[in-house]
Amino acid sequence: MSAQPVTPALREWIVAQATAGHPPDVVLKSMLASGWQEGVAITALEETLREHLNDHAKTSGLPPPAIVPEPLAGLDNSTLHANEHEVRVLVAMRNPRIIVFGGLFSGSECDQLVECARARLVRSETVQLATGGTEVNEARTSEGMFFARAETELIDKLEQRIAALLGWPLENGEGLQILRYLPGAEYKPHYDYFDPKESGTASILKRGGQRVASLVCYLNTPEKGGATVFPDVHLDVAPCKGNAVFFSYDRPHPMTRSLHGGAPVLEGEKWVATKWLREGRFD
Numbered sequence: 008m009s010a011q012p013v014t015p016a017l018r019e020w021i022v023a024q025a026t027a028g029h030p031p032d033v034v035l036k037s038m039l040a041s042g043w044q045e046g047v048a049i050t051a052l053e054e055t056l057r058e059h060l061n062d063h064a065k066t067s068g069l070p071p072p073a074i075v076p077e078p079l080a081g082l083d084n085s086t087l088h089a090n091e092h093e094v095r096v097l098v099a100m101r102n103p104r105i106i107v108f109g110g111l112f113s114g115s116e117c118d119q120l121v122e123c124a125r126a127r128l129v130r131s132e133t134v135q136l137a138t139g140g141t142e143v144n145e146a147r148t149s150e151g152m153f154f155a156r157a158e159t160e161l162i163d164k165l166e167q168r169i170a171a172l173l174g175w176p177l178e179n180g181e182g183l184q185i186l187r188y189l190p191g192a193e194y195k196p197h198y199d200y201f202d203p204k205e206s207g208t209a210s211i212l213k214r215g216g217q218r219v220a221s222l223v224c225y226l227n228t229p230e231k232g233g234a235t236v237f238p239d240v241h242l243d244v245a246p247c248k249g250n251a252v253f254f255s256y257d258r259p260h261p262m263t264r265s266l267h268g269g270a271p272v273l274e275g276e277k278w279v280a281t282k283w284l285r286e287g288r289f290d
């Protein structure tokens with residue numbers, strides 16, 4: 008079958024369909040019905056809509072894109088080496104950028120983090136963007152604590168491993184946050200970046216600028232529930248001891264599709280360590 012050219016007229020038609028409110032799967036169906044090859048149609052749809060969103064972002068004064076960590080830049084391997092430690096790439100999604108790593112932490116490293124954090128847990132708070140302070144929030148029913156950067160030898164070693172894996176300066180990382188979810192606890196879907204429209208954001212950004220990526224590392228395997236969910240792309244990542252999910256967002260805007268949450272834990276506990284990466288040094 009000869010290649011079908013994606014013409015400017017087709018791109019215009021796709022944008023018109025999307026603007027009229029037709030969801031991508033409906034647009035795809037009508038392309039297939041008019042004889043488009045499935046692969047060509049999907050690529051044309053994805054590329055056209057992404058370009059359209061980017062153009063829209065430029066003209067509507069949205070924040071410009073930042074440089075974000077890209078762990079797989081120039082690599083075609085399913086196994087990476089981060090400071091002598093072997094890490095497997097289990098899932099890699101491009102848009103939004105989501106990567107699931109296998110074996111980032113060893114079982115014993117996970118256990119040690121849990122035991123160091125246990126006695127220091129307090130009910131988790133979220134950043135109160137109106138003031139730049141923090142508050143207890145019903146959307147987040149976990150308990151947590153923060154380690155200072157390089158607080159112990161183990162934390163220093165893990166932070167160096169993460170910096171090597173992500174290719175992002177260690178100094179741009181916030182301290183490791185440990186969270187424990189008991190049965191029923193959850194973290195409702197949210198964005199990890201700071202909303203530029205909120206009045207407290209300017210003061211938060213003075214230290215390190217925006218968050219541009221997150222790495223959620225699983226320190227145990229809950230018996231049931233507790234997936235990290237990405238509702239915009241219908242992706243659920245099962246928590247599995249030693250694995251981690253990475254995702255980046257190049258601007259503080261929902262167009263990054265980085266909305267994510269921690270689904271309720273149904274049985275057992277869930278422990279995670281979260282590393283947030285800033286644009287600049289977080290000193």
Ligand code: PD2
Pocket residue numbers: 186194199221223233234235236267268269270279281
């Ligand atoms: O524990 C999780 O799965 C989770 C989900 C959403 C953690 C975070 N966000 C976070 O620490 O930001």
Ligand code: ZN
Pocket residue numbers: 197198199221267
């Ligand atoms: Zn989050």
